[in-house]
Amino acid sequence: MKRVRLLVFNAALGALDYRVPEGMAVEPGSIVIAPLGPRQVLGVVWEPERLSTQEVPETKLRPLLEALPVPPLPAPLRRLMEWTADYYCASLSSVARMALGSMAALRGGGTTTEYRLTGEEPARLTPQRAAALDALQGEQASVRELAELAGVSEGVLRGMIGAGLLEPVTVDLDRPYPPAAPDFAAPELSEDQRAAADIFIAAVRDHAFQPFLLDGVTGSGKTECYFEAMAEVLRKGGQVLVLLPEIALTENFLRRFEQRFGVPPVLWHSSLKSSERRRAWRAIVQGKAQVVVGARSALFLPYARLGLIVVDEAHEVSFKQDDGVRYNARDVAVMRAKFETIPVILASATPALESMQLAEAGVYRKLALPDRFGGAMLPDIEIIDLRNEPPERGRWLAPRLVEQMKERLTRGEQSLLFLNRRGYAPLTLCRNCGYRFQCPNCTAWLVEHRFSQRLSCHHCGHEVPAPEACPECGTGDCLVACGPGVERIADEVAEILPEARAALVTSDTMNSPDAIAAFVAMAEGGAIDVIIGTQLVTKGYHFPELTLVGVIDADLGLEGGDLRAAERTYQQIAQVAGRAGRGEKPGEVLIQTRHPEAAVITALANGDRDAFYAAETEARRDAGAPPFGRWAAIIVSSEDQAEALAAARLVGGTAPHLPDMLVLGPAPAPLSLLRGRHRFRLLINARRSAELQKTLREWLEPLQFPRGVRVNIDVDPYSFV
Numbered sequence: 001m002k003r004v005r006l007l008v009f010n011a012a013l014g015a016l017d018y019r020v021p022e023g024m025a026v027e028p029g030s031i032v033i034a035p036l037g038p039r040q041v042l043g044v045v046w047e048p049e050r051l052s053t054q055e056v057p058e059t060k061l062r063p064l065l066e067a068l069p070v071p072p073l074p075a076p077l078r079r080l081m082e083w084t085a086d087y088y089c090a091s092l093s094s095v096a097r098m099a100l101g102s103m104a105a106l107r108g109g110g111t112t113t114e115y116r117l118t119g120e121e122p123a124r125l126t127p128q129r130a131a132a133l134d135a136l137q138g139e140q141a142s143v144r145e146l147a148e149l150a151g152v153s154e155g156v157l158r159g160m161i162g163a164g165l166l167e168p169v170t171v172d173l174d175r176p177y178p179p180a181a182p183d184f185a186a187p188e189l190s191e192d193q194r195a196a197a198d199i200f201i202a203a204v205r206d207h208a209f210q211p212f213l214l215d216g217v218t219g220s221g222k223t224e225c226y227f228e229a230m231a232e233v234l235r236k237g238g239q240v241l242v243l244l245p246e247i248a249l250t251e252n253f254l255r256r257f258e259q260r261f262g263v264p265p266v267l268w269h270s271s272l273k274s275s276e277r278r279r280a281w282r283a284i285v286q287g288k289a290q291v292v293v294g295a296r297s298a299l300f301l302p303y304a305r306l307g308l309i310v311v312d313e314a315h316e317v318s319f320k321q322d323d324g325v326r327y328n329a330r331d332v333a334v335m336r337a338k339f340e341t342i343p344v345i346l347a348s349a350t351p352a353l354e355s356m357q358l359a360e361a362g363v364y365r366k367l368a369l370p371d372r373f374g375g376a377m378l379p380d381i382e383i384i385d386l387r388n389e390p391p392e393r394g395r396w397l398a399p400r401l402v403e404q405m406k407e408r409l410t411r412g413e414q415s416l417l418f419l420n421r422r423g424y425a426p427l428t429l430c431r432n433c434g435y436r437f438q439c440p441n442c443t444a445w446l447v448e449h450r451f452s453q454r455l456s457c458h459h460c461g462h463e464v465p466a467p468e469a470c471p472e473c474g475t476g477d478c479l480v481a482c483g484p485g486v487e488r489i490a491d492e493v494a495e496i497l498p499e500a501r502a503a504l505v506t507s508d509t510m511n512s513p514d515a516i517a518a519f520v521a522m523a524e525g526g527a528i529d530v531i532i533g534t535q536l537v538t539k540g541y542h543f544p545e546l547t548l549v550g551v552i553d554a555d556l557g558l559e560g561g562d563l564r565a566a567e568r569t570y571q572q573i574a575q576v577a578g579r580a581g582r583g584e585k586p587g588e589v590l591i592q593t594r595h596p597e598a599a600v601i602t603a604l605a606n607g608d609r610d611a612f613y614a615a616e617t618e619a620r621r622d623a624g625a626p627p628f629g630r631w632a633a634i635i636v637s638s639e640d641q642a643e644a645l646a647a648a649r650l651v652g653g654t655a656p657h658l659p660d661m662l663v664l665g666p667a668p669a670p671l672s673l674l675r676g677r678h679r680f681r682l683l684i685n686a687r688r689s690a691e692l693q694k695t696l697r698e699w700l701e702p703l704q705f706p707r708g709v710r711v712n713i714d715v716d717p718y719s720f721v
Contacts, residue, residue: 003061005051006034006043011091015046015053019061026064029072031106033065040065042103044073044096050082051092068106071285073099073302076339081300083335089696089713090325098300098325104274105281110173112275115157115166116140122163128156129165140169141273173278177266180290182231184262193225196367200229203343204236204308211334213314213359214347216369218578219376219542222347223253225369226310227260229345230291234261238307239284240291241298243329245316247271251516252540253293253312261291268294268301271512296321296329299336309337313539314346314355315571317564320718328716330355349578350571350609353564353616354627372582379549379580379587383605386594395492396484401550401590402496409500409529413585414545416531417489418538418576419552422506423447424488425481428455428466435472443673449508450487460675489552490532497530505533538575544583549576554593554601562720563625566600570612573604626716630686632696633714635669640708641678647709648680656699660687671721677710 002020018034020026030045077099085092100106117136125133135150146166147154160166189197196214203210216222230240244250247269258264266280266289283289287304296319311319311333319329330346337344346355346364359366372378384398391398397405397417405415427445429436437446439457446455448466456463469476481488490504503519510516522528523543531537531546557569573591581587593601603612621628636651638644648666655663665682672679686692696713705711 003048003058004045004064005048005053006032006064007046007051007093007096008034008036008041008043009093009097010041011093015051016043017048017053017056017061019058019063021063024064024067026067027072029074029078031068031070031073031100033068035062035065042100042106044078046078069108070106070282071302071304074304076336076341077300077302079339080332080336083339084325084327084332086693088325088327088715089693090327094325095300098297099302100281101268101297101301102274102277102281105278111170112142112173113168114140114142114171114275115146115161115168118165118167120165122165126156128152129160132156132160133165142275145273171275173275174282175279176288177283177290178263180234180261180263180265182234182261185260186231187224187227187260189224189228190221190371190373192369192371193221193373196225196369197228199365199367200226200343200345201232204229204232204238207307207342209338209341210343211337211358211364212343212345213351213355213364213366214345214369215351215359215366216347216349217372217378218349218575219372219378219582220349220369221373222349222369223256223312224260224373225367226345226347227257229308229343230310231261233307234290236307238305239287239289239303240308240310241301241303241306241333242291242293242310242312243296243299243319243333244293245295245313245318246536247295247513247516250293251513251520252542255520257291257293265291265293268292268298270295270297296327299329299333306336306340307342309333309342309344311344311346312348314348315350315352316539317568317718320716322714322719326712326714326717328718331716350574353567353613353620356613357617357627376582376584377586378607379577379589381577381589381591381605381607383596383601384590384592385596386592396489396552397492397496397550398590398592401592404548404588404590405493405497405500405530405550408548409497412526412545413547414523414529414531414543415548415550416533416537416546416576416579417493417550417552418533418573419484419486419489420534420556420572421483421485421553422449422458422508422534423456423485424450424491425483425485427482428479429482430470430472430475430478431480432470432475432478433473435470441673441676443671447485448481450491451504451508459671484552486532486534493530493532500529501527502530502532503528505531505537507534507536510536535572537579538572539578541579542582543579545585546579547581547585547587549580549587549589551576551589551591554591554604555595555598558595558598558600563631564718566598566612567616570600570603570609573600574609577604624685624687628688630684630688630690630692630715631717632684632686632692633717633720634682634684634696634700635679635712635714636666636681636709637674637677637679637712638706638709639677643706643708644678644680647705647711648682650703650705651700651711652682654699654703655682656695658690658695660690661685661692661695669721674721 006016026045028047081095085095132150132152143157233240285302358364389398408415425448428448442459453466454463577589636648652666662685666680669679669681
């Protein structure tokens with residue numbers, strides 16, 4: 001009889017032993033179905049020596065029910081899962097679940113039925129059917145997915161099928177992707193680009209772990225450099241993973257990839273249809289998906305022949321996941337490359353301080369691209385001191401910035417205004433009684449969105465219609481919008497430059513790949529004069545006619561006491577500044593601030609990145625902060641405030657007293673109420689030599705908490721709310 005150890009997808013159960021029935025073949029990594037009481041559970045066969053459990057006699061072992069028809073999860077991926085679970089103090093089953101991606105794909109290929117519009121449109125339509133016809137132009141998906149797209153019930157669509165307005169289409173779930181051609185359109189590279197590309201190509205050929213930091217100014221052609229490494233992987237029959245920090249960057253990358261390799265890459269992100277996700281996952285595990293471009297969730301997929309990992313915009317905060325398994329995809333990507341023994345490229349114009357330190361220590365090999373490609377010059381940067389050059393009363397754009405925008409409009413050039421704040425105003429209050437609109441679920445103000453006429457919480461999604469009267473005192477026409485959001489800046493642009501064609505670029509307006517593609521096409525085609533946007537516009541876009549960038553509030557990111565506030569502010573403003581002057585015409589950047597003496601603003605004005613990094617490095621060293629020390633956070637939460645406080649005090653009262661570790665707290669979190677849960681935080685500052693994860697586990701695992709209490713550990717936190 002053969003005994004196997006199973007990692008089941010239930011963190012409370014741990015590992016379980018089963019018997020392999022006669023005729024079934026399994027090995028470590030095999031995905032199987034097993035009985036658990038009256039239920040059936042999914043699990044992965046694991047090496048027994050790597051997973052401890054309480055062994056039961058062989059006579060009591062229940063047999064596995066089924067081995068699913070997919071390749072086993074490879075050993076390097078299993079080792080990565082173990083490392084991730086250990087480093088981030090997460091359950092191994094939670095990490096392993098991220099590798100499966102599509103549960104439907106585990107059952108094999110076959111066909112499915114999707115639906116699309118037939119093109120017929122009867123003379124009389126119900127309002128729901130008319131809305132569906134408008135929303136579903138060019139779409140093809142399952143009935144459920146089409147219903148979500150159209151915002152109607154599935155019953156409406158089934159009625160449209162019966163009426164001949166929608167037709168079925170049989171889709172092959174395993175149809176192959178068109179192959180990418182490594183030599184389709186090889187580019188002309190500069191001398192610096194060619195030197196970097198040759199080093200990457202040699203690393204791919206060596207098939208050894210080599211981490212690279214590709215440090216190039218905006219517009220230097222970093223993408224073309226790592227495209228050459230990708231081409232070499234394709235020649236060798238391998239697979240490439242490219243991680244992007246957000247879907248908004250995907251459209252631009254797809255076009256550049258298709259121009260270089262002749263076909264689009266395989267996508268992996270949360271907006272994929274279920275059939276697309278199933279098809280992509282099966283192509284990945286079979287080694288048929290050559291280049292996969294995705295968000296951080298693509299990192300744990302079971303690639304059959306992974307030959308290269310690229311992390312683009314590697315400094316981005318959005319690579320850190322803030323719920324579930326709280327991992328940093330940038331760092332885990334390096335570890336995956338180590339387990340797979342392949343090169344990994346971290347590309348950025350503003351690398352994270354941790355990456356820069358690892359490069360200086362020789363752990364990463366740093367390759368620099370100091371100049372823009374094709375002779376384009378970096379933009380001139382000037383500071384507008386709002387204390388000396390204030391905007392007109394009731395406005396937010398300084399006169400000098402307005403004049404420069406008018407000049408660009410006259411010359412037929414484009415301007416970009418950056419403010420990292422969605423909506424119209426961050427706070428709405430009553431001028432009569434002072435009432436402030438606050439989210440009932442979070443300690444956060446409701447943000448006014450004037451386009452949708454709603455007040456929204458950006459933390460939990462709570463929304464209410466904008467009222468006509470104050471709910472506290474009942475006074476009408478008394479609500480005042482305080483502070484600017486991008487919608488308010490868009491209104492100001494419409495007043496100042498009524499003839500200008502403006503585009504608002506935020507996650508509210510650009511919430512799909514199609515919307516982003518339409519925006520890019522309009523901007524490149526000269527149909528937009530002024531772009532007003534949040535962080536979505538800070539990176540990845542190349543508009544040759546964009547010659548002016550205005551940063552509305554450079555001080556915004558410095559508020560809140562975040563450990564990395566100065567670094568994030570520098571990165572964000574440097575990135576958005578890099579959108580200017582990328583073509584033949586010179587660019588200019590105007591930064592509005594009330595603190596021109598701040599180190600980050602001075603560094604931006606002087607173009608002295610090295611001085612900023614040096615000062616920031618010393619500040620971190622003095623504070624024992626990363627990369628010179630270690631941070632971890634413990635977040636205790638409950639729907640009952642007293643229960644959360646008692647649990648937090650239990651955690652704080654049992655904290656270990658160690659010479660290489662300092663425990664601060666518990667204290668109410670800055671967002672002390674989030675999504676209806678009261679939150680308390682403890683912050684741990686440890687030396688690099690401390691056994692932080694071991695200490696956390698030995699400290700917290702013996703503690704018992706009420707059922708309503710959640711205790712989350714965040715190693716290397718980026719968010720301090």
